[in-house]
Amino acid sequence: MSRPLSETRVSLTINGRPITASQSLSVIQALWYAGYPRVKGVGCLEGVCGSCRVMVCRKDSNELSMELGCQLLIENGMDVLFAVFDTPSHHHYQLSDIQSSWNIQTRFQSIFPEAEQCRHCHGCNAACPKGIDVETAVDLAVKGHFKECGDLFIDCVMCDLCMTSCPEFIEPNHVGLFARRVSAYFDTRPSNLINRLEAIRSGQMQVDTDDEEND
Numbered sequence: 061m062s063r064p065l066s067e068t069r070v071s072l073t074i075n076g077r078p079i080t081a082s083q084s085l086s087v088i089q090a091l092w093y094a095g096y097p098r099v100k101g102v103g104c105l106e107g108v109c110g111s112c113r114v115m116v117c118r119k120d121s122n123e124l125s126m127e128l129g130c131q132l133l134i135e136n137g138m139d140v141l142f143a144v145f146d147t148p149s150h151h152h153y154q155l156s157d158i159q160s161s162w163n164i165q166t167r168f169q170s171i172f173p174e175a176e177q178c179r180h181c182h183g184c185n186a187a188c189p190k191g192i193d194v195e196t197a198v199d200l201a202v203k204g205h206f207k208e209c210g211d212l213f214i215d216c217v218m219c220d221l222c223m224t225s226c227p228e229f230i231e232p233n234h235v236g237l238f239a240r241r242v243s244a245y246f247d248t249r250p251s252n253l254i255n256r257l258e259a260i261r262s263g264q265m266q267v268d269t270d271d272e273e274n275d
């Protein structure tokens with residue numbers, strides 16, 4: 061059974077078009093209701109969830125926010141602009157190239173070398189319309205906690221807003237995707253042990269293999 065429309069109507073602008081519609085509609089529904097059958101940028105219709113990102117300026121406010129057109133309810137005096145952009149990732153890898161879970165952190169560092177340069181500027185958190193703690197998740201991946209990182213990204217819809225707001229080109233959403241993929245692909249071993257082995261491999265930690273106690 062469809063939801064009844066609110067009788068209260070609001071007026072706003074979407075992509076420069078003045079629209080008046082029931083306040084119980086989302087931005088996308090309001091566009092359809094007003095006779096604009098928008099396809100470009102609406103993920104549900106294109107098969108890519110998260111691409112209906114919009115820039116929003118509310119009445120009597122100078123602040124701009126990034127939201128998703130499918131979940132944002134319209135308000136009187138709102139100014140909405142669809143942010144349609146193509147942002148292909150520059151991080152490429154094949155899971156099958158990772159020999160075993162012992163190599164995950166080494167491969168992560170070579171695929172996402174920028175991740176260690178995170179400035180903790182909170183830009184990704186501020187941009188995320190799903191309220192994900194993206195910054196912490198990236199930090200978890202850098203420390204080898206891929207399972208925990210992937211869990212934080214569970215609600216990610218790959219809208220790319222964190223990616224476009226990151227000054228270090230880390231592509232945090234793709235860090236999350238990597239973390240979720242390797243967690244599913246491998247029976248990931250304890251992150252503390254992987255960290256220790258990586259420290260030995262990189263020379264940060266010296267191990268005396270001639271030590272009698274190691275015999």
Ligand code: SF4
Binds near residue numbers: 110187189190194217
């Ligand atoms: S983590 Fe990034 S890609 Fe995922 S929903 Fe948030 S802003 Fe969008």
Ligand code: SF4
Binds near residue numbers: 178232
């Ligand atoms: S936007 Fe980029 S640099 Fe800033 S906190 Fe997020 S991941 Fe780090």
